Amino acid sequence: MSRSINFYAGPSVLPVEVLEELRDQMVDFKDSGLSLVETSHRSGIYDDVHNRAIELMKELLGVPEGYSILFLGGGATMQFSMIPLNLMGDGGSCDFTVTGTWAKKACDDAKKVGKVNVLFDGAEGGYSTLPDPASLKPSAGSSYLHLTSNETIGGIQWKNWPDTGDVPLVCDMSSDILSRPVPVDKFGLIYAGAQKNLGPSGLAIVIIRDDLLERSPASLTAYLNYGTHAKANSLYNTPPVFPIWAMQLVLERVKSLGGMDYVVAHNRKKADLLYTAIEGSGGFYRSPVDPEVRSDMNVVFRLPTEDLEASFIKEATGKGMMGMKGHRSVGGCRASIYNSMTIEGVEALTVFMKEFAGRNS
Numbered sequence: 001m002s003r004s005i006n007f008y009a010g011p012s013v014l015p016v017e018v019l020e021e022l023r024d025q026m027v028d029f030k031d032s033g034l035s036l037v038e039t040s041h042r043s044g045i046y047d048d049v050h051n052r053a054i055e056l057m058k059e060l061l062g063v064p065e066g067y068s069i070l071f072l073g074g075g076a077t078m079q080f081s082m083i084p085l086n087l088m089g090d091g092g093s094c095d096f097t098v099t100g101t102w103a104k105k106a107c108d109d110a111k112k113v114g115k116v117n118v119l120f121d122g123a124e125g126g127y128s129t130l131p132d133p134a135s136l137k138p139s140a141g142s143s144y145l146h147l148t149s150n151e152t153i154g155g156i157q158w159k160n161w162p163d164t165g166d167v168p169l170v171c172d173m174s175s176d177i178l179s180r181p182v183p184v185d186k187f188g189l190i191y192a193g194a195q196k197n198l199g200p201s202g203l204a205i206v207i208i209r210d211d212l213l214e215r216s217p218a219s220l221t222a223y224l225n226y227g228t229h230a231k232a233n234s235l236y237n238t239p240p241v242f243p244i245w246a247m248q249l250v251l252e253r254v255k256s257l258g259g260m261d262y263v264v265a266h267n268r269k270k271a272d273l274l275y276t277a278i279e280g281s282g283g284f285y286r287s288p289v290d291p292e293v294r295s296d297m298n299v300v301f302r303l304p305t306e307d308l309e310a311s312f313i314k315e316a317t318g319k320g321m322m323g324m325k326g327h328r329s330v331g332g333c334r335a336s337i338y339n340s341m342t343i344e345g346v347e348a349l350t351v352f353m354k355e356f357a358g359r360n361s
């Protein structure tokens with residue numbers, strides 16, 4: 001079997017060892033005589049997987065006491081609704097930084113629930129930079145300040161965090177969770193869709209400081225209320241069993257490779273390789289974003305013309321390098337190099353980039 005090199009932005013590359021383990025255990029999970037995906041989520045067999053995934057997440061991310069980890073359906077997009085519904089309260093307000101397509105979507109949903117103060121809007125600059133975190137001051141009475149740690153489409157990433165005092169910092173980490181250490185205690189709530197660094201789609205992870213669970217209005221329906229899930233250890237209803245199982249295996253593998261130290265070194269090397277290839281191309285490849293905040297997960301780049309971009313993507317696909325077309329809203333090229341992308345995969349891309357530039361300059 002020959003596997004392609006997967007640069008898709010999400011769903012995205014998973015470790016082949018994890019896919020093989022899922023395949024091997026799919027029909028008869030650990031000699032139980034059943035697949036895990038046809039076993040009750042109230043069974044001891046599933047319980048072990050579920051609780052181990054929570055334990056590994058806590059350990060790898062360094063989640064302190066006083067936080068709950070929730071596994072929810074509906075992807076990260078569901079959190080665009082659940083966060084304002086639970087945290088803002090009737091007649092409340094919150095602060096937003098609108099740094100790209102994803103922050104804007106979250107912001108637009110929050111506006112349907114309460115008043116939103118936009119502290120930074122990068123639309124005019126084409127979402128190519130971020131504000132200085134020290135310049136962000138929460139508004140009076142704000143329920144929380146929302147950031148998107150990594151803009152998957154624009155290719156920009158926060159490198160430092162604002163100090164928000166008593167106002168909880170809320171962050172969408174969908175496209176860079178577990179890619180670098182994060183001071184979890186600085187955040188009131190962190191959320192992420194699983195389908196980039198953690199596993200298959202259909203699962204969102206929410207890490208919430210326990211005092212914030214008190215804020216949810218009693219009028220909320222059961223599923224939308226964080227308290228429902230926190231009280232039930234994310235087993236109020238049937239959880240997304242398959243993505244949680246796959247995520248547990250991904251986390252197990254990260255731990256066995258050396259945890260966050262391994263992840264940081266591995267990701268640094270890949271991002272450096274790719275940005276060096278862009279910068280060393282004599283201007284053939286060009287990063288359209290502020291170098292101070294360029295993303296280590298989604299590397300966006302342009303070529304001299306759109307025709308060349310189309311040829312580049314076509315030829316790369318022909319060589320088994322998949323998913324490098326930039327998002328339809330911005331064009332260009334994008335290589336997503338999440339945790340499970342190998343260094344060899346990025347090296348193969350840089351070799352191709354050099355060769356392509358040589359032929360087309």
Ligand SMILES: Cc1ncc(COP(=O)(O)O)c(C=O)c1O
Nearest residue numbers: 010075076077102152174175193
């Ligand atoms: C930063 C960010 N937030 C939110 C989402 C939406 O996630 P989901 O499709 O799981 O709802 C995405 C999806 O790619 C994303 O990249």
